[in-house]
Amino acid sequence: SATSKRKNQNRNRYTQAQDVTRVSSITDYNSSELKTACRKHELYVSFQDLGWQDWIIAPKGYAANYCGGECSFPLNAHMNATNHAIVQTLVHLMNPDYVPKPCCAPTKLNAISVLYFDDNSNVILKKYRNMVVRACGCH
């Protein structure tokens, strides 16, 4: 409780521009945790490697990305944590065997367009929403 009070006071004092500093100060006392903290990881899905270049005209692949890492206090170390993630973490701390931590999941997703042949050699250009992870957060 004392820690969270102090943290809140600090939060009020800092401006938006100092966000980076705040994150790095947290890093100092718990750097190992930040290494596994929830963040976006790069992952490229190659249509060429899948052997699909005879029917997918474009693109050759896309940077799908994924979210990985742990969601634990202090949650402000994790970008885009939801308010409810705090409650979820509290309940997890009280009952770790039964209640899981918040999930590290996408908060911003982008679309991609795929150009491909169908069985009849007709060509389809389709926009697929929510295919690329732009940002991750704790939910």
Place this chain on the structure above:
Amino acid sequence: GTLVDRRSSVDSGFLYRRLKSHEKREMQKEILSILGLPHRPRPVHGLSPAQLNQPAKLNSAPLFMLDLYNAMSGQDQGMDLKDWSHRATLHSHQLKVKSLLGSHLGSVQDSAFLSDADMVMSFVNLVEHDKELSPRLWHHREFKFNLSQIPEGEAVTAAEFRIYKDCVLGSFENQTFLISIYQVLAEHRNRETNIFLLDTQTVWASDEGWLEFDITATSNLWVMNPRHNFGLQLKVETKDGRNVNTKAAGFVGRDGPYDKQPFMVAFFKASEVHLRTTR
């Protein structure tokens, strides 16, 4: 090797391994599912590596679509189909005739007509030989497109038939042609085909470029009732009503260059929410 993590394995805390072949198949199935496809398409005339490197060897329909795709690549992913079609119109070397897409964009900026579309599809002409070799159909040319495999829940919002016209001079110098496009309603062995006039356009014999005809209503009918799809007919007449052979009028057919083959293009909008099936 299918999924490549660009970050080092130590940095992300994972150790990576190559997928086993059955795992790769499962992965392929899942990616197909994400793309909303029941199976991997096996196009009869798929792409060879040579074609990929030489767009000139591509047919007009994939070329048109590639043009649409390239026009929007590099742009913000939020760009909608209204912008795609606008760019396609700019790239298509069309004649002075107003196209369906072009006229919509020109007149109604805030029209939801195209911005609502979420898929564009081009169809290759399935008629193997131009029927104008037959004396009875000397002045007609037929076109057929397979619209039976439209993904479920997609409705046509606009459709165009596109045909390339070369410049013809000689005996047709300073002449205009009346081009009529008909929907074939029924075919009979011993009597005339039942046809319905869809659109007409007047062009100069010297005109050269893509002609575009609005076939939205017909396409909708074909998607709903594939059995009613008997194709289209094209007829060319001079100003004084004389029939003209379509080839003589400069219309490119099956024996013409790949990149000038006739095709149709349709814009679709998802009419329902897709729920993935449990696997």
